[in-house]
Amino acid sequence: MTGIKSIILAGGSGTRLWPLSREMYPKQFLKFGSTSLFQETVLRCLEVSDISEIFIVTNEAQKFFVIGQIKELGYSIPSENVLIESEGKNTLPAIFFGMKEIEKKFGNSIVGVFSSDHVLDKGAMQTISSAEDLASDFLVTFGVVPSFPHTGYGYIKASEVCGQGYKVSEFREKPDFETAEKYIKEGCLWNSGMFLFETGLFFEEVKKYAPSVFACFEKGGSINEIYANVEKISIDYGIMEKSDRVAVVKLDQKWSDLGNFEAIYDEFEKDSVGNVIYDCDSLLLNSDGNLVYSKCGKIVSLIDVKDMVIVDTSDALLICPKSSSQKVKEIVSELKGRNDERAYIGQTVYRPWGSYTLLEVSPGHKIKNITVLPDHKLSLQLHYHRSEHWVVVKGMACVEVNGKKFFLRPGESTFISSGGKHRLSNPGKVPLEIIEVQLGELVDEEDIVRFDDVYGRN
Secondary structure, three states, X not given: OOOEEEEEEOOOOOOOOOOOOEOOEOHHHOEOOOOEHHHHXXXXXXXXXXXXXXXXXXXXXHHHHHHHHHHHOOOOOOHHHEEEEOOOOOHHHHHHHHHHHHHHHHOOOEEEEEEOOOEEOOOHHHHHHOOOOHHXXXXXXXXXXXXXXXXXXXXXXXEEEEOOEEEEEEEEOXXXXXXXXXXXXXXXXXXXXXXXXXXXXXXXXXXXXXHHHHHHHHHOOOHHHHHHHOXXXXXXXXXXXXXXXXEEEEEOOOEEOOOOHHHHHHHOOOOOOOOEEEOOOEEEEOOEOOEEEEOOOOOEEEEOOEOEEEEEOXXXXXXXXXXXXXXXXXXXXXXXXXXXXXXXXXXXXXEOOEEEEEEEEEOOEEEEEEEEOOOEEOOEEEOOOEEEEEEEEEOOEEXXXXXXXXXXXXXXXXXXXXXXXXXXXXXXXOXXXXXXXXXXXXXXXXXXXXXXXXXXXX
């Protein structure tokens, strides 16, 4: 174990992998295997930091994903290490927030800063930790040796050798293809967005090059007050592109930020004709180079289809050429402009106590499949405009209605009238599954009055 502390930035909005990811369930929490990208990041950080030395910067909506997915790994992170931004202000305020809390808890420290949604091969953390001495004199970033002329990444131009790395002569914006080829011939590196900072040097450089950010945090007050006044600015624009004390260390390992479906396609195993088929039954005739994802229980049939992305979820279907997958964020922007909730949530919505999947909805009714995790409970609540009928499918339900508790087994049910205080909990050791039928003049998530909630929600 080294002396490195870790910051994980986990507040992304999930626009580029829609409809798989949504703003309320962004890509870092998606599981393409047994673990999510966020969990893989935590496991990498545990190679250089103790769990008590890992700090997560996130937001209120994603806090419980962070805590829950760390628990799934068998760890418990100190509550004060989960840092909640009141609003997104880009990477410099987020990193400053984490660095201040680390300094407060551990004093002057060497800190690794990592995005929660990257793929990185094993061995990279050893390279990162070996740059610890360099971080005492330089703001250290990590440049990935390019495998092809990528147009979706920024580039770093290195100059003379300094210690394990090189001084940075220039940061370059995302190029077109021809310019990317030129950058690679010049020996430029992909900008990975990972860093190694000493707290003291970091604060010095922020004070020098982003004084308004430094002043907001130094003034003190609640984090909400700080974030209300701090400017929105990235770490690159804020200090990395201005400071003369920046070094880059080469990473030869495979790395990707999985920024769009084309990157997802590149990452996963392909069949004999280059198709990536994920989690679905398929029948493909004369079709190659496609990414196909469907979890709707239907067979996906393609004829003479090449180099396409087909993503089918219960509430949205995306079809586009792989080469156009970076435009998905434009679809999300359009949905947000229409105030369409499908930009924010999917049919399955995750809560700190479990999840629910919307099965059917009309203006006067809604049917949900609800799963409550073992030893978890919903808030004590009431609804003014709807009644609810619960039927237990699996597990044992503990139901509280107007102060009275009783238990329901599979096949048993109960009816809760509008205005009744009620709570559902799972006292068992296996997940509880129920079907909930809501009936009333208003069946949306706004009609909830909470009286008690173990997760601190209002």
